[in-house]
Amino acid sequence: MTLRLRLLLALVGLVAAGLLIADSATYLSLRFFLMDRVDQQLLDARSPVALALTRGEGAFQGEGGRAFSAVPPGTYGQLRDTAGVVLNTVTFQYGSTVQPVPDLPSPLPTPDDRAQNVAFTAPAASGSARYRVLVQNTEPVSGVLIVAVPLADVQQTLRRLVLVEVLVTLVVLVVLGALAWWLVRRELRPLEGMAAAAGRIAAGDLSERVAPAERQTEVGRLGLALNGMLERIELAFAERTASEERLRRFLADASHELRTPLTSIRGYAEMFHRGAGDDPEDLGLVMRRIEEEGQRMGVMVGELLLLARLDEGREPERAPVDLARLVEDAVSDARAADPGRTISIATPTELFVLGDELQLRQVVANLVGNAQRHTPAGTPIHVQAASDDRTAVLEVADEGPGLAPEVAARAFAPFYRADPARARGTGGAGLGLAIVAAIVQAHGGSVALTSAPGSGATFSVRLPLTAAPADSPPAAPPPAPEP
DSSP states (O other): OOHHHHHHHHHHHHHHHHHHHHHHHHHHHHHHHHHHHHHHHHHHHHHHHHHHHHHTOSEEOSOSGGGGTTSOTTOEEEEEOTTOOEEEEEEEOSSSSOOOOBOOOSSOOOOOTTOSEEEEEEEBSSSSOEEEEEEEEOSSSSSEEEEEEEOHHHHHHHHHHHHHHHHHHHHHHHHHHHHHHHHHHHHHHHHHHHHHHHHHHHTTOTTOOOSOOOSSSHHHHHHHHHHHHHHHHHHHHHHHHHHHHHHHHHHHHHHHHHHHHHHHHHHHHHHHHTTGGGSHHHHHHHHHHHHHHHHHHHHHHHHHHHHHHHHTTOOOOOEEEEHHHHHHHHHHHHHHHOTTSOEEEEOOSOOEEEEOHHHHHHHHHHHHHHHHHTSOTTOOEEEEEEEOSSEEEEEEEEOSOOOOHHHHHTTTSTTOOSOTTSOHHHHOOSOHHHHHHHHHHHTTOEEEEEEOTTSOEEEEEEEEBOOOOTTOOOOOOOOOOOO
């Protein structure tokens, strides 16, 4: 059963129940009023009926003037003695039509000591007519007076009322049902539109949106909620698609990068089998190159595992780390490895951030090493660390040739190299900056690259500051900036 039909049946059923209650209340109220009026007629007819009974007339035709004007047509009177023997009867016919008489019960109800009369309803001796009967002890003589008034007018009025109520109820239900059907269809039309939109969404069109989407109506608020959910679903699908694409590209690049050292190892192994082992010089070259390629492949696998762990969203260890000390260590290592290059440093006495010391040390080392590898020999490098409104800022800048905008936009992508043709011994696999971005993001920070052709490159890392540990040693005087 459809929602439209259920709503229609519920509405019509409620209205029908309300009309039935109203009809019943009207019927009972009118019946009580009419019966109360008949009881009053019984009381008013006692004296005329008693007078007619004393005359001994069996059928009263209307003579008597005002004395009998309060007696309705068809009224029946009877007089009994205390033993229940009928002494006389009278019928007020007011015409030639013979009126039926009531079928009085036996024994006859009698008034108790607290009331002088008792009233009840009795059927006619023949036919379907009914009578309202009043039994009263007569005064001053002993005996029982019975007055019965026909209920034909009351029954006819009530039957007419029932007929009118049935017809009016049916007309109201039909008209109301038609109006309700039109109204329900109009109000549910937005839901039908939502259902159609949901079908298109289920078919794969995630850009579809439902209408109406407004706060004024319940259906509109439902549309707002559905559209909000659809936006999140579309965003989630887009992120999943992008993640799958990155994963496929990552796997393809990793396979390609790992294939190179493996190819070299297999080539030198074939040289060994072809007789290089007989020549000490060739044997030394083969062993050295196999070892170097194995080490390079091991470093690459380690970097891939680190990237995989960072992509899993694992929280790094959280402890106060002096970023200034890490910068000093990285610059010292770079100067030792490249004595002919000018590397300047500017750091405060201490600069504490919250994170994993080993991972943050790798961030600084990768940025300094990247500047060394990808700039001409002797190009100056400038490293500085400072605080900026609850944020630690690390900058590694060089005075090299800089990067084109399209290259800078992809600098932090895994396996990306600005010059794919450069030697792998100096260029690396293109994972260093990707690891930097992943570590910084895991620490709640951000990394950015500012560069242009001919103006060098500047890498900026921002990390949240933290308080120094309570057991840290006293800070040494800050070193003077080195040229």
